[in-house]
Structures are given as C-alpha cells and as structure tokens.
C-alpha cells in the first residue's frame with residue numbers, strides 16, 4: 466500500500482479536483498508549479514507498464530479534461546503531462562499516476578531535457594525493440 470491508497474480511502478487528506486468510481490485527481494502536495502495535479506486509478510498498479518489499458522484510458526480521459534481546465538483557468542504557456550515508471554525514471558510513489566504540470570515561465574526550475582546521441586543504428590534498435598512481436 467502507498468500513500469495514494471490512503472488518499473483514495475480518505476485516511477489522509479488531499480485537495481481533490483475530480484473523483485468517480487475509477488479515477489481520482491488531486492493537487493500534488495509539492496506544487497512544483499501552480500496547479501500541479503496527479504491523476505490516479507483507484508485500483509492499484511505500480512506504474513504505467515503494470516496498468517491495464519482500459520484503466521489507462523480512464524486516467525487519460527480525466528487528465529485530458531483537467532489539463533484543459535487548467536489551461537483555460539490558470540493560463541499556463543505550456544503543460545507537461547507525464548508519468549515516471551521506475552526509480553531510475555524518477556518514480557517515488559509506486560502507484561501509477563499521471564502528472565499534469567502547468568508551465569508558466571522558462572525560469573520555473575523544471576528541466577526535462579534530452580541529450581542527443583547521433584549516428585545510432587536506428588534500424589537495429591527498432592529490430593531489438595520489436596523482438597518477439599512478429
């Protein structure tokens with residue numbers, strides 16, 4: 466059980482933005498930017514990969530609705546919608562969740578950057594990924 470199960474069960478408080486039988490959305494306690502929101506399924510799965518596709522669809526549907534509400538009412542200039550899977554990827558709470566992170570200015574202290582590794586054999590990488598699925 467994680468802290469999110471306690472939030473679902475109302476054993477600890479959270480600022481809830483949306484709730485139905487399957488999905489809960491609440492403000493992230495960290496508020497890395499104003500409106501930083503988490504959307505989670507009520508059923509337990511540890512991360513994106515571990516989550517049933519039908520459950521993912523419900524979570525994404527709520528995230529889509531709330532991201533648009535955030536866009537319309539808080540007026541960020543951009544929004545990141547992301548999910549960390551695994552400790553190496555930055556996951557700290559092992560109950561699948563989507564972050565909605567509104568972005569207001571370039572000095573908000575959030576850095577999601579990609580280092581380039583040019584000259585890779587893309588075809589070989591693709592073949593390796595697809596192994597077992599033909």
Ligand code: 5GP
Nearest residue numbers: 468479491492493494495549555556557558
């Ligand atoms: P992760 O690093 O696993 O992708 O994100 C977990 C998020 O959960 C963090 O952004 C963290 O601030 C948030 N979080 C952890 N504990 C609580 C809590 O008790 N309440 C709320 N609202 N958010 C929490």
